[in-house]
Amino acid sequence: MNPRLLFLAALILLHGSASASTAEAEKRLQTAVNEVLAAADAAPSRGVLLEYLNPILQRHMSFDAMTRRAVGPGWRQFTDDQKKKSTQLFATLIIRTYSSKFTPGEHPVIKFNPASAPAPGRVEVPTTLQYQGSHYSVTYRLEEAEGWRVTDVVIEGVSLVANYRAQFDEQFKKGGAGAVVGALSQSVDHQK
Amino acid sequence: MKLPILPLLLAAATIPLLTSCNAPAPKQPTQSAAVRGGSDGKSVKAAEGDLNEYRAVSVADPLEPINRATFWINDGLYTVVLRPLTKGYEFVIPKPVRTGIHNVFENVRFPVRFVNDTLQGNFKRAGYETGKFFVNTIAGVGGIGRPSDHIPALADVPEGDTGQTFAKWGIGHGIYIVLPVLGPSSLRDTVGIAGDYVLNPVNWVSFVYGGYAWTIAIPSTNSLRVTHEQLGVYDSASKSSLDKYLAIRSAYIQHRQEVAKK
Numbered sequence: 001m002n003p004r005l006l007f008l009a010a011l012i013l014l015h016g017s018a019s020a021s022t023a024e025a026e027k028r029l030q031t032a033v034n035e036v037l038a039a040a041d042a043a044p045s046r047g048v049l050l051e052y053l054n055p056i057l058q059r060h061m062s063f064d065a066m067t068r069r070a071v072g073p074g075w076r077q078f079t080d081d082q083k084k085k086s087t088q089l090f091a092t093l094i095i096r097t098y099s100s101k102f103t104p105g106e107h108p109v110i111k112f113n114p115a116s117a118p119a120p121g122r123v124e125v126p127t128t129l130q131y132q133g134s135h136y137s138v139t140y141r142l143e144e145a146e147g148w149r150v151t152d153v154v155i156e157g158v159s160l161v162a163n164y165r166a167q168f169d170e171q172f173k174k175g176g177a178g179a180v181v182g183a184l185s186q187s188v189d190h191q192k
Numbered sequence: 193m194k195l196p197i198l199p200l201l202l203a204a205a206t207i208p209l210l211t212s213c214n215a216p217a218p219k220q221p222t223q224s225a226a227v228r229g230g231s232d233g234k235s236v237k238a239a240e241g242d243l244n245e246y247r248a249v250s251v252a253d254p255l256e257p258i259n260r261a262t263f264w265i266n267d268g269l270y271t272v273v274l275r276p277l278t279k280g281y282e283f284v285i286p287k288p289v290r291t292g293i294h295n296v297f298e299n300v301r302f303p304v305r306f307v308n309d310t311l312q313g314n315f316k317r318a319g320y321e322t323g324k325f326f327v328n329t330i331a332g333v334g335g336i337g338r339p340s341d342h343i344p345a346l347a348d349v350p351e352g353d354t355g356q357t358f359a360k361w362g363i364g365h366g367i368y369i370v371l372p373v374l375g376p377s378s379l380r381d382t383v384g385i386a387g388d389y390v391l392n393p394v395n396w397v398s399f400v401y402g403g404y405a406w407t408i409a410i411p412s413t414n415s416l417r418v419t420h421e422q423l424g425v426y427d428s429a430s431k432s433s434l435d436k437y438l439a440i441r442s443a444y445i446q447h448r449q450e451v452a453k454k
Contacts, residue, residue, distance in 0.1 A: 069245045076243070097432035128348075135348075157450020158443045165246045166442035167434040183434045191432065 021144065022115045025123035028148040029140055032060035033110060040102045050099045057098065062149035063091040069151075070164035071180060074172040082177045089184040094160070096191050106132065123148070249442045251368045251378065259370040263437050266375055270426065281416050292336040297394060297414050299328050299335025304391040308352035312360045320349045350454035354391070355384025359452035368441060375426075376444040 035056045043049035067087040068075050078086065108131035115125040121144040129136045141152040152161045171179045253259065285293070302325040309318035324340045331339040340346040358380050366379030377385065389395055394414050426440070433439035 065242070069242060071243075072246065073243045093432050100431070156447055157453075158446045159246070162246045162249055162446060163439055163442045164434075166249055167438045170435060170438055187432065187434050 021121075022117050022123050025142045025144070025148040026112065026115050026125055028060070029125050029142060029150065030112065032056070032150065035060075037107065040107075046099065046102075049102060050096065053099050054095055057095050058091070060150055061091075061094075062143065062145060062151050063087055063094070065143065065145075065149075065151045066090065066094075066161055070161050071168050071172065072165060074168075074177070074180075078177040078180075082181055086177075086181050086184055089181070089188050090164075092188050093184065093191065096188075103132075249445050251365050251441070251445045253368040253441070255367060255369065259368065260437055262370040262372055263440070266370065266373060267436070269373065278416060293413065295328070295332070295338050296335045299325065299332070300393050303393060304354070304388050305349075305352045307391055308354055308357045311357045312352065314352070317349060317352065320346055321352075324349060350451075353384060353451070354387030355381035355448065356451050356454075357387075358384055359448070365445070365448070368445070376440055378445075378448075381448065 036053065039052035039056060040049060043052050064087055067083075067090045070090065071078070071086070075083070108129050110130075111128045113126040113128065115123050117123050123142045124139055125142065126137065126139045129138045137156055139154040140150055141154065142148045143151045152159055154160070167183075168180050171183045175182075282290070302321060305321045306318050306325075309315070309321060324346045327340045327343065327346065328335045328338055331337070355378075363380050365381070369377050369379060369382055371377050371382060371385075374385065394411055397410055
């Protein structure tokens with residue numbers, strides 16, 4: 001076979017598989033968003049909404065990756081116990097903040113824009129969110145692990161993980177892993 | 193509310209802009225970072241090879257102690273004065289009217305966007321802004337309505353501002369500054385705010401007809417409207433933070449980075 005043709009065929013194949021995985025990631029995100037909206041509709045109050053959203057977000061988001069990256073290289077000095085604890089606390093913090101943003105009965109309008117794949121196994125889905133009269137640009141970063149999972153949410157250019165990275169860094173410099181876990185549990189308590 | 197700040201802004205504008213303006217650029221996670229991280233890209237649980245995926249977003253903050261103090265004064269001011277004021281604004285003025293007021297002020301702010309798009313050499317966007325201004329002024333009855341939202345090309349025009357123009361010209365943030373009342377900014381963006389102020393016709397009435405009460409009323413309504421919007425953003429950014437000051441600083445720098453890309 002003509003080597004040039006072979007190359008072309010390979011290119012088409014590669015392209016095909018890339019867009020297939022992008023479509024998979026988009027589908028996963030849409031499922032997650034639909035589940036969240038359905039839960040927001042079904043929940044009679046904010047307290048209940050939190051209970052509804054918890055399993056949904058745990059299923060679709062990778063809190064392991066998010067916590068690890070928000071901590072950065074200092075993660076290597078965390079004991080297994082500290083890793084587990086901080087991941088749990090961080091997930092709680094994020095899920096609570098997220099649920100508090102919903103007013104039961106008010107629906108955001110979400111428009112999905114064309115997704116891109118910045119690297120193999122990674123997909124970014126830009127969306128426009130219209131809520132209570134304002135427009136926000138929200139980009140979801142997804143990665144393939146056991147299926148596609150959300151690993152970051154970027155609102156108006158502000159990455160959730162990067163924002164915590166700045167804060168965890170300061171705590172880690174002050175008192176290592178213990179300080180990070182301490183500050184996290186303090187924030188979670190404060191939120192109640 | 194903005195009036196007493198003007199002299200301060202102008203004073204800041206006289207500070208040599210380019211001295212020590214080399215704030216390290218905030219690192220965004222990039223494709224190469226993902227690859228360099230040693231992650232095979234297949235597994236989110238990849239054994240800790242991705243710890244440098246995000247770098248702490250950094251900006252020079254030599255004034256941190258003063259900034260933190262101003263930050264907490266602002267925080268108190270928001271809680272004690274501005275929040276009740278904006279709640280009152282919300283309570284007294286019904287939502288459709290608030291939306292109308294919002295639209296009118298945004299429409300009038302047209303020169304800020306137009307001049308900066310032009311200074312950035314983005315004539316296409318300046319053209320869109322002009323189109324939007326005429327559509328909303330004429331079909332939207334003085335800008336109360338926003339019929340431009342129904343025209344796809346005009347619905348989502350990124351907004352230009354003076355700080356953004358400086359960023360496009362390659363000027364860095366300099367240092368991070370928390371302004372009294374106005375909140376997070378940087379040396380560059382403070383000068384930018386002064387530019388926006390001068391370009392915004394809402395503030396011209398004060399210069400043209402100085403002395404009348406209503407020339408204060410118009411800019412005040414504008415401030416109240418802006419505050420009402422910004423408090424929402426401020427609340428959600430700071431509520432779940434470990435260190436409010438750092439959370440807002442990081443969010444501000446990331447957001448301005450994004451604006452500069454648009």
